[in-house]
Amino acid sequence: MTSDLFDLLVQALGETLYMTALSSVIGLALGLPLGIVLTVTGRGHLAASPWWNKGLGLVINLTRSFPSIILIIVALPLSRFLVGTTLGATAALVPLSLSAAPFLARIIEGALKEVDKGKIEAALAGGARRGQAVLRILLPEALPSLIRGITLSVISILGLTAIAGAIGSGGLGSLAIRFGYMRFRDDVMVATVIVLVVLVQGIQTSGDLIARHISKRRHVYE
Amino acid sequence: MSIIYIDIRNNVEYGVPMIEVRGLSKTFFSPQGPVLALRDVNLSIKPGEIFGIVGFSGAGKSTLLRCLNRLETPESGVIVVDSHIVGTLDERALARFRRRVGMIFQQFNLFDSRTVSGNVAFPLECAGVAARRVQSRVDELLDLVGLSDKARSYPGQLSGGQKQRVGIARALANDPVVLLCDEATSALDPQTTMSTLDLLGRLNKSLGLTLVLVTHELDLVGAFCDRMAVMDAGRIVEVGTVRKIFNDPQSSTARSFVGITRSLQEGQLYRDGAGV
Numbered sequence: 188m189t190s191d192l193f194d195l196l197v198q199a200l201g202e203t204l205y206m207t208a209l210s211s212v213i214g215l216a217l218g219l220p221l222g223i224v225l226t227v228t229g230r231g232h233l234a235a236s237p238w239w240n241k242g243l244g245l246v247i248n249l250t251r252s253f254p255s256i257i258l259i260i261v262a263l264p265l266s267r268f269l270v271g272t273t274l275g276a277t278a279a280l281v282p283l284s285l286s287a288a289p290f291l292a293r294i295i296e297g298a299l300k301e302v303d304k305g306k307i308e309a310a311l312a313g314g315a316r317r318g319q320a321v322l323r324i325l326l327p328e329a330l331p332s333l334i335r336g337i338t339l340s341v342i343s344i345l346g347l348t349a350i351a352g353a354i355g356s357g358g359l360g361s362l363a364i365r366f367g368y369m370r371f372r373d374d375v376m377v378a379t380v381i382v383l384v385v386l387v388q389g390i391q392t393s394g395d396l397i398a399r400h401i402s403k404r405r406h407v408y409e
Numbered sequence: 410m411s412i413i414y415i416d417i418r419n420n421v422e423y424g425v426p427m428i429e430v431r432g433l434s435k436t437f438f439s440p441q442g443p444v445l446a447l448r449d450v451n452l453s454i455k456p457g458e459i460f461g462i463v464g465f466s467g468a469g470k471s472t473l474l475r476c477l478n479r480l481e482t483p484e485s486g487v488i489v490v491d492s493h494i495v496g497t498l499d500e501r502a503l504a505r506f507r508r509r510v511g512m513i514f515q516q517f518n519l520f521d522s523r524t525v526s527g528n529v530a531f532p533l534e535c536a537g538v539a540a541r542r543v544q545s546r547v548d549e550l551l552d553l554v555g556l557s558d559k560a561r562s563y564p565g566q567l568s569g570g571q572k573q574r575v576g577i578a579r580a581l582a583n584d585p586v587v588l589l590c591d592e593a594t595s596a597l598d599p600q601t602t603m604s605t606l607d608l609l610g611r612l613n614k615s616l617g618l619t620l621v622l623v624t625h626e627l628d629l630v631g632a633f634c635d636r637m638a639v640m641d642a643g644r645i646v647e648v649g650t651v652r653k654i655f656n657d658p659q660s661s662t663a664r665s666f667v668g669i670t671r672s673l674q675e676g677q678l679y680r681d682g683a684g685v
Contacts, residue, residue, distance in 0.1 A: 308480050309518035309576075313532035314508040314583060316500055323531070327522035405521050406565030 195362055196378055202276045203358035203386075206348045210280050211341050214287025218340075221247065221288065222295025223321060229300070233307065233317045247289040255350050258286050263354075279356030283347055291340050298332035299325055331398040331407075338394025342387055349383075359383055426489075427587060427619045428454040428477060433486030435472055435643075446472040447483065448643040454636075456586070459613055459620045461630035461651070463666060464640035470623045473640070474589050477621065478510045479503060491586050508536055511580030515592035517572040519564035525551065525575050526560045532582040550578040554608065570601035577608065581616075588612070590622045594629065606633050627670040631655055639663040 221243065227233040228240040253261065262282035263273045270278045302325055310320040326333070349360025359379050367376025402408065430452040437444045446469045454460045462470045475481040476488060479495050488495040493506045519528050526547050533543045551557045554574040564572055573593060580588055590609070594602040610633065612618050624630060630637050631651055639647040639654065639662050646660040658664040 303516075303518070305514060305516055305518040306520060309512070309514065309520075309579075310531070310535075311504075312478055312480060312507055312510075312512040312589075313535060313579060314504045315531070315535045316504045319535050323534070324520055324522075328520060330522065404563070406563045407521050408565075 192374060192378060195366065195375065196359075196382060199357065199359045199362040199379070200382060202356075203345070203348050203360070206276050206279055206283060206351070206356065206358055207341065207345045210283035210287050210348075211337075211344050213280065213284035214291050214340070214344065215337065217284065217288035218291025219295055221292035222299060223325075225292060225296040226299040226325075227317070227321065231304070233320060247292055250285070250289040251293070253286075255286055255347055256353065258282055259351055259354060274355045276357045279348070279351040279358075283344060283351060286347060287340065287344050290343065291337070294336035294340055295333060298329045298336045301332055302328045331402045334394055334398040334401070338391060338398075341390055341394075345383070345386060345390070424455070426453040427456040427458070427491060428452070428621070429487075429489040430473075430477075431487045433473070433476060433483050433488065435469075435476065435481065435483045445643045447476070447486075450486070450643075450645055452638060452645060452648070454619060454621060456619055457613070457617045458636060459610075459634045460622070461634035461637040462621065462623045462640060463625065463627055463630055463637060464662070465666075466625065468640040469643040470640045471591055474591055474621060474623045477587075477589055478507055478512060480512075504535065508532065508583035509585050510587045510589060511582075511585040512589040512591065513573065513576040513580050513593045515595045517564070517569075517576045517596075519572055519575055519579075521564055523563075524560065525556060525562050525564070525567070528564065528575055529578045529582055532579060536583055546582065550581060553581070553612075554578045568601075569597050570605060573597060573601075573605055574608065577605075577612075581612070581618075584616075585618070587619045587621065590620065590624075592624055593622070595624065595626070602629070609633075627666055628674075631670075639666065 225240065225243055225247070228236045228243070230237075230240075250258070259279075259282040262285055265285075266273050266278040266281040269281055272278050306324060306328055307320055310324040311317075315323070348356065348358050349363070352358050352360025352362070352364055355361065359382060363376055363379040366372040367379060430450055433447050433450040433452075434445075435447040437446050450469075450473060452473075462473060464470045472481055476483050477490055477495070479498070483496070490506075491509050493502075493509070495506070498506055520531065523531065529547045529550050530543050533546055538546070547560070548557070551560055554577055556571060556574055556578070559567065559571065559575075564575065567575065576593075577588075588609070594605050597605060606629065609620060613620050622630070622634065634651050636649060637651050637654055638645045639658075639660060641660070641662040647654060647658065647663045654663055655667060658667050
């Protein structure tokens, strides 16, 4: 162990948390509306529309079929346009959010589709307009599944930040590549992996706890 | 507009129906091909009546019921409920119309994310009732269905009968004139079915609520309804008073329905083996 290890790790951890948190939030801000649209335009749902559903589904599938590293490189000009640079954690937010959004949209679609259509019908029969049915029934009913899905997504975004590290975003992935791999610093490699494992465990456990707490409060057992 | 309104009001007193259905048709498109769910259905239900719709599975009775509050959109025909022409309403007007028509379901369809109070409050929130009024109205409704002590419970903590009573309270929140019951007691045991019907009967008397029940349990219709319609393959094959259809069924569907119910009561199915 050398003395620079700790400083390197703390800085990289900070960058990773920054990238993961912000691109999760931006990805969610884009992915949640998309997931809702995907759900309600589905067959027999609130705003059934095959054209919208297929069209949006196609765009999302296209975005998702890019391997992450390619998407990150393709999005470089966009980063330069939006952030002014292609290097560093802030520049990486652009491609990270872009890959997170369609992923989250599908995850959210999956969670919302689990909600029994009978509940939506009960909401409509009770005099709800479609917007009210979505905001006051569909989303709250799906909350535990949404939280589980978002947890899964945050962990895969964390994985993406490591890939973004390959093109100079900073963060733990970048640290592992630059020091652990290129400079044969096994101590850095091991330390990075340990930090990542702890992070993933932490995120998963918190997500599970919150989802379980909500289900338990509602006396719903899956 | 106002002239038409007065006309309808006057007519109600001379026996214009609460629900009027003319020439209703609906086709479902399944992968196996089109299914004619409703074919030229005509029906008229009086204010304050308890009306039963019976038929075997797939006869179209639930589809008919769901057309009455436009959970299902028919492809042709006219439906008038409480002097609203259901097919012409835009989304806002439809939501307002649905406050006049409550609905309860076989699977109750309560919201797990809300307490019993929250479930009953939902239609009031949608109608834009002020929060203070919502609370007092919810208390009133829970008292009416005998669940005041469960206000803070979640649906997951209730029995089937209690769930359906929450469903009824929720359906009554905005003082409807019609209550649609879609196999509302089919998931309940006989005793709970009796107490639920008893509650519905009291509501019919005290509030003058028009009840429309869809069911495959003929016994229930016999004991509870004033008039009934028998459906088969998307058509109404017979309409009349319960007494008349039970004593003198005209259609073969009604005859076999009444016949099967009698056989079950007399235990003939067991004695004769499989034969109906």
